[in-house]
Each structure stands twice: as structure tokens, then as C-alpha cells.
Amino acid sequence: MVTFMPLDPTRPPLPDPAQAAPAAEATAAEATAAEANRAGAGSLVRMLEVLDQFTPDLPVIRVDDLQARLGYTKSTAYRYVKALCDAGLLAQASQGRYSLGPRIVELERLMRIADPLLQAGEAVLPELAAEVPNSMVLLCSLYRDKVLCVHREGPEAIVAGGGRISILRARGLPLPLFQGAASLAILASLPAPRIRALFLQRQAEMAAAGLGKDLAAVRQRLERIRRDGQVTTVGRFNRHLAAVSVPVRSRDGSQVVGSLTRIMAADDFAGQDAERLVKRLQAGAVQLSSKLA
Amino acid sequence: MVTFMPLDPTRPPLPDPAQAAPAAEATAAEATAAEANRAGAGSLVRMLEVLDQFTPDLPVIRVDDLQARLGYTKSTAYRYVKALCDAGLLAQASQGRYSLGPRIVELERLMRIADPLLQAGEAVLPELAAEVPNSMVLLCSLYRDKVLCVHREGPEAIVAGGGRISILRARGLPLPLFQGAASLAILASLPAPRIRALFLQRQAEMAAAGLGKDLAAVRQRLERIRRDGQVTTVGRFNRHLAAVSVPVRSRDGSQVVGSLTRIMAADDFAGQDAERLVKRLQAGAVQLSSKLA
């Protein structure tokens, strides 16, 4: 039996979380944030905060901006920047301007090479994606308490709602942990203690995401998903899209490692055999698990 | 006029530099390295050295290995690991085992989104690659003093020497700064003071790469390349491959930002009009420059 999540028209379509953190902050707020960061955090943590300052809207930052933003002195700002540069995590773009560095791309390649989930995904996803026209398949992975898309297969855009909705550059797209089919499929398969711990730690977020106001409600909701073995959402990520997601388990089946998600036009989805879509995706997930190193 | 670089049969084919740093070290050597690192380097630099420990052969590391390798105490090792984990640069894979973290993939996506060279490359390279069968086109970028491949277009493998030679997962592949057509094309276009500085700093490497034993020789060699506007190598990267590379300049032409390289089977290359290949690549580079934001 396939259950559908209720469409919540009050929630706006999910923004690209990577583009979320807005750069707009009043000078007063900056100072406050700087002081707050300053307290308690060691220099190690402070240095790494520099990386958080880079956003799609601001991919190149000047050192004096860093000083202002994080409340460092010139010396400290340059010290941090130099350490990060020497490690290759930053690189100076031009005079006084720094951007993220080559080491990041290099390390990411290392992860790509070493990631068994990605390897398996590249073998399994193409066929899966091709079976349903005008649909793409996403492979998402769980890191500690972060979900992000590691691979996309299929067309770059879905034709839906009279337009083209593209999910370009999917790899690296962070997904909200408590929203969206891909995340929920993973979340629901987490062991009970971890769900409990997550609830205790991030109760507010869970409630805001509509997962439930108390632990019992959250458990019930996730248990339902777990039993179904899938999550289907229509119109949540985007009004005109539908998503079906199933968990991907480790080879021995002992734990979830990610999720496999098909995204398609909501209109197309209405005409499909939902049960069959899920079955096919689940078969893909099993095949994927079996290919894990 | 197109000049060919002499084939140096004494040098072995370039290994994947990302896989270079071998994990094999005697215990004594480890201790020495640890002590050496320890001296002079601040905690910031020391912490970032943790990232260097991850290799394709050893993508998951235990904390006690870190202690041993870098000479840290348990406390320090955990402090560093925790800071890196909190920043998302590491993630614990399982009990006691840590791997590179989701933030790296996320940051890399940010770079992909923000990199004008990549944007332009994705628009220009496909056509370029398709024009010559059994060839691929590489777009490489210069960061400070590091060259790495940022994009590959065309087939995943070249049919050459009776086999298939594949350059898979090209993005993030670091290239030796003083070897290879792609790097030399960039190097030769660097302003003279930078070349001088590089020579003073890394004279030994330059000599080892056959660039020249003294500054005059290096200058002459690079000047020749710069005048040609291209570098062609046959059998250097791989006995059966040939590469033609041209520099890519910034939109205003004031500086090099990378290189555009065609890789093909050496046998195929012999039958081609070399001049025409270069001309086409140069046209591509110009087009690319014009598309830079």
C-alpha cells in the first residue's frame, strides 16, 4: 500500500539550502554574531568559520570583510587565511580577495573515488532513470546528521507545469534533514535511539518541518514511513513535481546509508502506477546495496 | 609553426598525483615526520594536516592512527577531529573511524556554481570535443601555484595502443606544475616575475621535470612555448597519447586563468593536421575567454 504525504500549500517550495544563509546582516548584528562566536570557541573552530563565509552570492571575499564579519583583527584574519591557503582550502583570487581553494576540489575527488555508494549508484542509476521518461533519479547520502545529494541521473530538467524545472549541479546539494522525500526515507530507517537523540537535539526544527510536536508523534510518523518502505511527496519540493524515495541499506542490511529518489512531473505521476514505481525503486535500492563494497 | 616537445623515454608515465603520497612509512620515519611537523607549525596548521592523511587507499582513518602518524596525544587528536567534524570537513564513518565529510562536497559544489571558467567551459567544450573523434578535451585551472583539471568533455576513454586509456573522474585531478602540456601552457604565460619566484622556490622540481637547470634555460624554454601559443606533447603522459594545450586568458587578456587541452591517441595525432588542431583549440580558448564573467 502506497501512502501519500499531504500537500502543505502553506510552505513555500524549498529553497536551495546552499544559497540560504543570506549575506545581509546589519552592522550591529555582525558585531553581535562576532562576539557570540568569539566566546567559548577555540581558535581551531574560529578559523574554520572562515569557510562558512563563502556563499554562491559571495564566492570571493576580501580580508577586511572577514575582519568585519567575524570580528578578527588584521593579524588574526591574515593568520587564519594564511593557514587555510597553505592547506589549499583557500586561494587568493586577486589582490586582497580570496576564494575557496583547489584542495577542496581535490578532496572532493578523493571522496568520489572512495565512496562505495556513488560507485554503486553510477552502475545502477542510469537504467533506472531511463525507464521513466521525463524523470530523474537522485542518490542521496547520510553523513552523521546531514543529508546531501551525491548523484543525479537522467535529464537535467523536468518538463512540468508548462515549464522546465531543472535540478542542475545536484551533487553537493544539501537537503533539509526533516523535509523532503529523500531525507524522510533515510530518517525513518534510522535506529530508534538516534531518532530520539535527534528529537531531543533539534525538536524545534522537526516541529517546524511538520514531523511532529512530540516524540510520540514523530515516531508514529516515521514508523509509518518505515513500514511502507517508501515516501511519496507531491508538490512539496516544487508545486509541479512529485518525488518517490526509498531507503538504501548497507550491504549487510544493518543500517541505512542513503536514499534513492525518483523525481517527476506531478501530472505525469498522476497517470502512473504508483505501486509499480515504488517496487522498481526498491528493486534498484536492493541492487545498489548488493553492489556496495 | 607548431613545435613538438621532445619525447623523454627515461621518464615514466605520470602517475595519478592524487594517489601519489604513499601510505607506506616505517615507524621510525613516522616519528621523524611527526617531530618535523611539530616544530614551528601552529595548531592551526597541524589540525589541517589531518586532511592530508586521507588518500584513495586509505579513505577512512582511525583516531589512533592519527595519533601515531602525526604524533598527537589522544586528547589533541580528538580535539582536532572534533573541530573538523563540527565544521563538517570530517564525518565519522563508524565507531572510531573517520572519513572526509559532507562539507567538502558542499563547498565543492559552491565552487562549481561560482567558477566562471567552468561555466564557460561547459558551454564551449562539448562542441570542441565532438569535432575530433576518439579525443577528449580537458579544462584546467590555475590556483596560486597549483594546476588541476576542472572539467573533462568527450569520451571517458581513448582507444590507443591496442587498449582503452581512460581518464576517469578528471575533475579535481591535480597536475604536476612543471610537467605535462596542460601545465606548461599555463606556466609559459605567467608573468616573468612569477616565473622567477617559482624558480627560486622550486628549482629542484623544475630541473627534475626537465624544464631547465638554471633560470635562463627555463625562461628560454617557456618563452618558446609562449611564442608558439601552444604546447604539444607526445607520449609524455602516456606512451600512447598525445596532448595539445593552449592557455586560456581572462576576459581582458591580462592574465592566464587556465588551459585548454586536447588529448588523443598518438597514432591518430600523427595523421592529423597539427596546425589545424592548434588553431581550433586557440579559437576555443578565445571563445572561452569571451564567455568569462
Added chain:
DNA sequence: GGCGGTTTCCCGTATTTTGGGAAAAATAGG
């Protein structure tokens, strides 16, 4: 529920980071 290994916490000491300014580089302009 108990067990081995992992991770955090605690705290005095001493190493190091810190910050302000001045020197040195690098860059842009003449």
C-alpha cells in the same frame, strides 16, 4: 544488561595565540 572501546570532560601548567604597529611585498599607475 554488562563489556570493550570510543569520546568527552576536567584542570594546572606552560606553550602559543593574540594584537598593534612597523617593515616588507606585491600591485597598479605614471
Added chain:
DNA sequence: CCTATTTTTCCCAAAATACGGGAAACCGCC
């Protein structure tokens, strides 16, 4: 090629905090 401006490094005393050792807490696992 040389000068003016900005960026970056260097220097050093004072203060902050990273360090290390061990114990306690916290896992996951059997």
C-alpha cells in the same frame, strides 16, 4: 622603470588557551 598605494608579513610582550594525562561518560555490541 620607478613611485604610490594597498596588501601581507614580521615582531614581541602579555594574556589566553591549547596541551596532556587520566578519569568519567558515552556509546555500540554481544
